[in-house]
Amino acid sequence: MKITSTAVAGTLESSDVYVKVEPCDALEISIESVVYNQFAEEIEASVKNVLNEMGVESGKISINDKGAIDCVIQARVETAIKRAGGNK
């Protein structure tokens, strides 16, 4: 899937994550998290898993995490990508 427009998913509530995806020639992932010290690797792995599964090779992915668990991160990333997936 290709990211053709800017889209967001999620909220900035505690235990949720706010995901923003934008078109970009390269793949850029930025992660900000209240539990970065404790769970940086897990968060990055969750994001990359979804990108791989959905065949996303490029795009700017911005994660602002407020302590979401992995399944929530994956769902939010998937939703943001689908919203940005050029269905218009």
Add this chain to the structure above:
Amino acid sequence: MSKLVESIKKAVELVELKDGMTISFHHHMRNGDFVLNMVMEAIAELGIKDLTVNASSVFDVHEPIIGHIKNGVVTGIECNYMGAKVGKAICEGIMEKPVVFRTHGGRPSDMEKGTSVIDVAFIAAPTADDMGNCTGKVGKSACGSMGYAFADAMNAKKVVVITDNLVQYPLNDFSISEVYVDYVVAVDQIGDPKGIVSGTTKITRDPVGLKMASYAAKVIDASGLLKDGFSFQTGAGGATLATAKYVQDMMLERGIKGSYGMGGITKYMVEMLNNGCFQALLDVQCFDLDAVESIRSNPRHMEVSATHYAGVSGKSAGVDNLDVVLLGATQVDVDFNVNVHTDSNGYIMGGSGGHSDTAAGSKLAIIIAPLSRARLPLVVDRCLCTTTPGSTIDVVVTQRGIAVNTKYGKNKELKEKLIAAKLPVCEIEDLKAMAEELCGVPKAVKLTDKVVANILYRDGTLLDTIKAVK
């Protein structure tokens, strides 16, 4: 004769404050306090340095103290609670001398025992006369009880009362007597009423919070302590207030006449008093306007000093007869030790307050907290620091399970009772495992070897230290 002087600066000069001395403040103005900042500014202008500030609590509103630390006016802080803003700066190592944390009971007791010496106490007083009789019950900045200020007034070498409601001598129904007071200063405003008391403290509507509250109420019920003569303390957190509501419902339904409610008082405790659940309230601090109104008008709502509330230097204290206390936690470890001093990244954002005093005194100390918060499990192998020793904690209630502390040869019977009441009893290790299954296992926080705070237990002994964050 009048003790009135024209400015804080003049009072500071008259009490002969000098480099290296210790000054004290009480925190009934909470996050609305102007007095600590005003006094520190006057002191800084006079060029006095190397002071230790002993404030019963340091709030975010006291952020300017960071500047006074950096320029050498303040070189020591002693308190029972420290908000996140100053706490973060401390954990980044801005002050050479470690902060001294005490408990609400330990602070006045250390003053009375002479191990904590106060040179000058500055007392924010919502109403005072020009001889220093003062009270928190009336005035535009009314805060209700002034419980934490009694020890400062009685033990400091010099006492300055700062008020924004100067009344004619003699003030009726004073809390602190003129016999302790050296000087009185009248200012425009001692605090912002919005920060002093919250308009309303609200019961949680969060389903997780309500679930925990319902379990906690059932634990209290099953313990057998809920009977005539019942005494109770709860904080102002949403879930603990919800528990108080459930407890009140049970008491009214069964016609149980309790003896006293204690602690920081909210409108829910006032409601319980007025509904006949308690014979009296012992109030060391009012949290909302309903509590302020009640302490002003109801003789059964009594102001008590911090020593009377939780001290160890008196011959007894309110906590000694407490049946049940509900307490929070940022971390609990597998030995039931509790941390309410730091967040999970190791930064100071709290302190004992009366946590360890009430846990030690009560028959049943209940920790009520969610299994995890923002992906961080409540239960850990070892707390980043210990606020309250596990030996004084009895039960940990989460929305997913209830752990009874039988590690210290106690509570075996209580555990049986909770199981018989069909409550979801599990081991503390199970709570840790459940949270880790959901959240993953958090990486350990990196701390340095530099001690930024010493935590003193209520008897004045060193309980633990807090290290600077890497």
